[in-house]
Amino acid sequence: MEKRVTFKGWLLPLLLITPQVLVSAVFFFYPAGQAVWQSLFIQDPFGLSMQYVGLGNFEYLLSDPYYRASFLTTGLFSILVTLVSMVPALFLAVVADRLIKGAGAYRTMLIWPYAVAPAIAGVLWLFMFNTRVGVVSWYLGNLGYDWNHVLNGSEAMGLVVVSSAWGRISYNFLFFFAALQSVPKSIIEAAAIDGARFWKRFWTIVLPLLSPTTFFLLVVNLVYAFFETFGVIHTITAGGPQQSTTILVYKVFSDGFVGQDLGSSAAQSVILLFVVGALTVFQFKFVERRVHY
Amino acid sequence: MTLSALKPHIEPAPGMVEQRGLGLWFTHAIMIFGVLIVFFPIWLAFVASTVTQPEIVSPPMPLWPGDQFITNYKKALFSGVNVPVATMLVNSLVMAIGIAVGKIVISLLSAFAIVYFRFPGKKMFFWLIFITLMLPVEVRIVPTYEIVAGFGMLNSYGGLIFPLIASATATFLFRQFFMTVPDELAEAARVDGARPMRFFWDILFPMSRTNIAALFVILFIYGWNQYLWPLLITTDPEMNTIVMGIKQMFPSGDDVADWPVIMATSILAMIPPVIVVISMQKLFIRGLVDSEK
Numbered sequence: 386m387e388k389r390v391t392f393k394g395w396l397l398p399l400l401l402i403t404p405q406v407l408v409s410a411v412f413f414f415y416p417a418g419q420a421v422w423q424s425l426f427i428q429d430p431f432g433l434s435m436q437y438v439g440l441g442n443f444e445y446l447l448s449d450p451y452y453r454a455s456f457l458t459t460g461l462f463s464i465l466v467t468l469v470s471m472v473p474a475l476f477l478a479v480v481a482d483r484l485i486k487g488a489g490a491y492r493t494m495l496i497w498p499y500a501v502a503p504a505i506a507g508v509l510w511l512f513m514f515n516t517r518v519g520v521v522s523w524y525l526g527n528l529g530y531d532w533n534h535v536l537n538g539s540e541a542m543g544l545v546v547v548s549s550a551w552g553r554i555s556y557n558f559l560f561f562f563a564a565l566q567s568v569p570k571s572i573i574e575a576a577a578i579d580g581a582r583f584w585k586r587f588w589t590i591v592l593p594l595l596s597p598t599t600f601f602l603l604v605v606n607l608v609y610a611f612f613e614t615f616g617v618i619h620t621i622t623a624g625g626p627q628q629s630t631t632i633l634v635y636k637v638f639s640d641g642f643v644g645q646d647l648g649s650s651a652a653q654s655v656i657l658l659f660v661v662g663a664l665t666v667f668q669f670k671f672v673e674r675r676v677h678y
Numbered sequence: 679m680t681l682s683a684l685k686p687h688i689e690p691a692p693g694m695v696e697q698r699g700l701g702l703w704f705t706h707a708i709m710i711f712g713v714l715i716v717f718f719p720i721w722l723a724f725v726a727s728t729v730t731q732p733e734i735v736s737p738p739m740p741l742w743p744g745d746q747f748i749t750n751y752k753k754a755l756f757s758g759v760n761v762p763v764a765t766m767l768v769n770s771l772v773m774a775i776g777i778a779v780g781k782i783v784i785s786l787l788s789a790f791a792i793v794y795f796r797f798p799g800k801k802m803f804f805w806l807i808f809i810t811l812m813l814p815v816e817v818r819i820v821p822t823y824e825i826v827a828g829f830g831m832l833n834s835y836g837g838l839i840f841p842l843i844a845s846a847t848a849t850f851l852f853r854q855f856f857m858t859v860p861d862e863l864a865e866a867a868r869v870d871g872a873r874p875m876r877f878f879w880d881i882l883f884p885m886s887r888t889n890i891a892a893l894f895v896i897l898f899i900y901g902w903n904q905y906l907w908p909l910l911i912t913t914d915p916e917m918n919t920i921v922m923g924i925k926q927m928f929p930s931g932d933d934v935a936d937w938p939v940i941m942a943t944s945i946l947a948m949i950p951p952v953i954v955v956i957s958m959q960k961l962f963i964r965g966l967v968d969s970e971k
Binding site for chain 1: 702705706708709712713716717719720722723726734735737738739741783784785787788790791792793794795796797798800803806807810818819820821822823824825840841843844845846849856857861864865868874875877899902903905906909910921922924925934937940941944947948951952954955956959962963
């Protein structure tokens with residue numbers, strides 16, 4: 386926790402720590418407290434009166450079919466984003482790892498999408514699948530498939546999943562590639578001499594050695610899909626059609642700012658707070674284990 | 679029979695671990711195919727930013743750049759749709775740099791205090807700061823918005839920056855790093871009668887330079903790619919950032935979007951983070967791996 390050698394004095398360290406504590410208090414603890422407080426009240430849309438309802442907002446939320454649907458939507462969305470971003474990344478990393486020359490150049494090119502903001506990624510994919518001008522939707526139409534994510538919920542879900550996963554392929558590729566490069570070549574060669582073919586080596590040696598990285602990426606990508614994909618949803622579908630892409634974070638926004646239902650929005654924030662807490666504890670537990678690996 | 683054929687064959691056969699000939703070309707082919715697919719959305723956006731509106735709205739649009747590059751980018755940069763994109767670029771730059779520098783400064787100071795001093799309430803402050811690791815701004819948007827509005831910071835750089843620097847990732851990182859700095863350095867400084875801040879400036883700060891740079895890359899991208907927060911607090915188009923402003927360029931209702939200008943804007947929005955990521959690739963990868971550990 387601390388150094389054996391420390392400096393004397395208590396005023397200086399308190400001064401040093403003040404900016405961070407102040408910023409955290411004003412923009413973090415106070416709002417978080419407010420969220421908990423507001424979640425116990427119902428406010429009229431004009432903000433004129435507040436009525437204490439205890440856990441009423443939570444009870445209402447948990448019995449609200451839309452909210453429960455949003456939970457399921459978030460689960461499905463997150464799992465799909467995680468899969469769609471990790472599987473191609475692992476595949477590309479395994480292929481790139483076989484190259485002695487040129488792997489660095491491919492890495493430089495594959496890094497690009499990571500720098501593209503989720504909201505911009507949303508615009509790019511929206512452009513390709515736009516029902517009026519999109520290139521991909523036009524070719525799909527020629528093949529006899531009538532693409533319309535504005536009306537079709539599953540197509541909308543597919544589009545937001547791919548758009549969200551796209552930039553993460555770069556991110557996952559970087560981690561998988563770094564992990565693969567650190568697998569000792571002698572182990573691989575020993576297996577090769579014993580006659581193990583590429584896929585056999587991959588399943589029995591490489592993949593188990595990658596498991597800490599894989600598990601770490603699983604958690605990080607789930608967190609990403611939960612909280613950082615707002616921009617994608619907002620630019621492409623705005624939660625529609627018929628709420629089929631309304632993930633939890635989007636619902637906090639749409640109920641709080643569009644619907645002006647502050648009590649419900651605050652209660653949703655509190656529920657999300659527990660979700661993040663659980664995920665963080667999970668992540669930390671795992672990091673501890675990884676250190677001992 | 680030549681002599682070499684008599685040598686015992688102890689190396690793995692070619693093609694078992696590393697590849698030559700046909701297999702190598704096949705590996706490159708897969709990588710190039712992967713890069714092309716990952717790159718396609720960016721390429722298409724670039725093409726769209728160099729052609730005319732009629733070419734886009736009568737699909738399929740061309741897949742090779744046209745000759746309208748200068749016209750479209752000039753229009754985007756200096757007139758835009760609601761506000762010149764140049765203005766939004768400046769706003770994004772101020773926000774991204776503000777967040778990166780702000781976070782680095784406050785967390786360097788607080789990590790120094792936490793690691794190198796003993797003072798009353800240290801444990802409490804430590805936990806107060808680290809609990810903020812858990813909560814992304816998306817989860818506490820409504821109350822945070824109310825606070826920023828209460829301070830009269832809507833449509834201001836302060837409002838864009840401060841709420842986003844309240845997070846402990848950077849503090850956590852610097853604390854980890856300071857713990858690895860040899861105790862002898864602080865001891866020597868103390869024996870020489872150096873004041874704590876002198877030790878900080880002359881020894882600790884220069885030693886942290888690489889970490890600071892790596893963190894800057896990560897935080898710059900984080901700040902640049904923010905979407906939800908600027909969307910809430912910048913109602914004045916003059917204060918829009920480019921990542922959130924692009925959505926505002928789409929017309930409401932049935933009007934046709936000005937695709938060439940929108941796509942030029944999306945390219946402009948990704949250039950700064952891409953330059954940062956590509957030019958500081960090594961630092962970036964290090965920063966990623968460190969900040970996720």
